[in-house]
Ligand code: SF4
Ligand code: SF4
């Protein structure tokens with residue numbers, strides 16, 4: 001999605017996708033179409049990236065605003081046949097295995113273990129990491145995670161706040177001093 005004042009990417013989806021971003025894409029397009037934010041140069045555009053899994057193909061970490069979908073894996077013990085395929089599938093050393101998998105804090109929520117289980121013994125509730133304030137250029141910075149939510153409407157609300165802050169200050173969001181603090185204060189209102 002490219003419109004004057006904005007540069008927005010949604011990941012292309014693939015077998016790793018944990019969430020269908022389509023309805024969110026419509027919401028974001030609506031916010032963009034009602035915005036007065038304009039940009040004469042590329043660096044003035046509000047940049048956002050939305051990814052449907054932790055592989056983060058839409059580069060949310062270097063955008064003004066970004067979203068990464070992930071899951072919190074949970075074992076359904078009565079379905080587990082102790083085959084160990086989930087353990088083989090995890091590339092993060094996040095799954096300890098004796099007779100059943102146990103998830104540790106290295107888990108990034110990619111869902112590989114869930115997809116590897118042929119017995120549907122791992123379920124995962126989808127959540128979203130919301131990031132803001134990332135940039136490249138002369139002083140590159142990674143975006144900060146400012147919210148974790150399971151409610152997609154929080155994403156729309158937070159993006160609207162990013163746009164509102166940019167419109168009010170006449171600058172791109174991550175070029176405004178204290179942009180993430182400003183975002184926090186608006187979301188708390
Ligand atoms: S972010 Fe994940 S779901 Fe989206 S294209 Fe990349 S690997 Fe596929
Ligand atoms: S892949 Fe599924 S059935 Fe096999 S050990 Fe893991 S959770 Fe249990």
Ligand code: SF4
Pocket residue numbers: 071073089090091092093094095103106107108109110111112113114
């Ligand atoms: S969700 Fe990904 S990182 Fe977490 S335990 Fe499963 S395979 Fe490993």
